[in-house]
């Protein structure tokens with residue numbers, strides 16, 4: 314669960330090009346001949362992608378489960394009249410509105426670690442899509458979680474933040490446990506420590522496709538992220554496009 318990490322998220326994600334990320338989402342709309350007016354972004358986090366989508370003028374609804382992440386997002390997108398920001402859970406959201414497109418970015422779907430819950434997410438998305446709507450999301454691949462992130466430790470020493478990210482891949486359930494320890498310098502140059510635990514599930518592509526089919530999506534496509542190429546064995550981020 315994102316708590317204090319929310320305050321550091323944007324700084325630690327400063328190498329992620331959200332401007333290009335939003336262009337890829339729009340290219341995907343074009344590829345499938347969609348011209349959405351209403352867009353729902355699930356698990357919007359601190360609103361980095363939401364900001365670019367808001368600028369493009371969509372009637373945008375964004376939600377996240379973490380109020381800490383949402384409060385950062387609020388500062389970024391509050392001034393846009395075309396955006397609504399909500400605190401909701403992907404598993405059981407009910408917005409009483411349908412959308413032309415529903416998206417979720419940056420492996421938020423891997424945070425749904427129970428398969429039945431993921432099916433509920435997909436069914437919920439289907440119920441919130443207009444006829445001929447499009448659902449676009451990405452996941453961290455099984456390969457990336459097992460072989461790059463899992464059972465590995467990352468350390469980063471930045472100007473005011475020092476963090477250690479220790480990961481364990483549990484082969485019995487394919488869940489990766491992330492243990493994050495942050496040391497953040499305050500104005501007196503004293504370091505304050507806080508810890509967070511996150512869990513992501515490494516899904517096989519076929520598992521996701523099966524769940525999307527059970528949720529009644531009629532057409533499903535997978536791409537190596539930020540391209541429209543087919544998947545490679547070592548694809549790290551996988552894009553799914555599911556059509557109503």
Ligand SMILES: C[S@@+](CC[C@H](N)C(=O)[O-])C[C@H]1O[C@@H](n2cnc3c(N)ncnc32)[C@H](O)[C@@H]1O
Pocket residue numbers: 315355356357358359360361362376377378379382401402403404417418419420421424425
């Ligand atoms: C890696 S961050 C990605 C945030 C944002 N999409 C981005 O591109 O920067 C994952 C996000 O998923 C959110 N999240 C995890 N489980 C969720 C759930 N069940 N419902 C809604 N949001 C969830 C977290 O709070 C976090 O903001």
